Amino acid sequence: MFSPHGPSLRELAIQALSSVERGYDLLAPKFDRTPFRTPDGVLAATAGALREFGPFGRGLDVCCGTGAGMRVLEPLCGERVTGVDFSAGMLAQARAAHPGAAWVRADVRALPFTGGFDLAVTFGALGHFLPAERPALFGGVYRALRPGGLFAFPIGGPPPFTSGWYWALLGFDAAMRVRNAVWRPPFVMYYRTCPLGAVGADLRAAGFTVTTVPLDALGERPDGSPRHRLVLARRPPDDGPAA
Secondary structure, three states, rough: OOOOOOHHHHHHHHHHHHOOHHHHHHHHHHHHOOOOOOHHHHHHHHHHHHHHHHEEOOOOOOOOOOOOHHHHHHHOOOOOEEEEEEOOOHHHHHHHHHHOEEEEOHHHHHHHOOOEEEEEEEOOOOHHOOHHHHHHHHHHHHEEEEEEEEEEEEOOOOOOOOOOOHHHHHHEEEEEEEEHOOOOOOOOOOOOOOOHHHHHHHHHOOOOOEEEEEEHHHHEEOOEEEOEEEEEEEOOOOOOOOO
């Protein structure tokens, strides 16, 4: 699963026993050589699906990590794009890879933006937020968008009960809950806490209108349903300035 130049088991163990911020600071130099980075296929499929909703002006990558989301934003946005993350180590890698973008270190549960962006994206980050934290995250993205602005992110369909992935993800989440019950600081990363229905309800509660489109390029499940969907959460165009 890992490149020979990726992190060792010892490095991963140290990361897992750190806080989320410190763990990603440590992992940052080798993050792009791990399976945790969003695959290029997911980025390409997202960019392809968003193209028909553009062009866009300013773009924002929420929880930008090392900047992979810029591969989506830069071709779609005619103005400067911005990445925001709370890990200084990840931002350093992103800045080196994409010097033309703006980079902001901040807790995305309290985004420091108001009404300046036309498109916001996030990739692979929702599992770092407990369900009770999603309203603050989504409320901040809502305020960061201009009226009519779009917040988009891919979300995978749940694996079937009979799938090995179902049990692997269940086991991972169970192990993380045990780890966080007995070790401080906590490391929040769960795969089963952000199902589409719950995420959609939280987005609507924040004021968004929500639709989804299948990411056909990423294939179908055995039952014919898409493996991934793109969530499209739009701030209403007639909405005034956010409070």
